[in-house]
Amino acid sequence: MKNPKIAGTSPIAVELEKGKRYAWCTCGESEKQPFCDGKHKGGDFSPQVFVAEESKTVHLCTCKQTANPGFCDGAHKRL
16 A cells, blocks of 8 residues: 555544544545545555544644544644
8 A cells, every 4th residue: 555645744633523424535535534545546545534422633644644633633743
């Protein structure tokens, strides 16, 4: 599998809604960062789909280097 494109070097704050389904972009090609817009189709990547367990603000990763898929863990600071 090839490495994902680094879509950004800082996370994006997003307000999640409890019970709502989200698809985080793993390839870095989406124009709707940090969410998937289908640009991965035909490639090595697929979105990381999750359902929000609670309504809250989170910081979603745009560098695609996080060890906690979807959520920023500070990996962008090492780029």
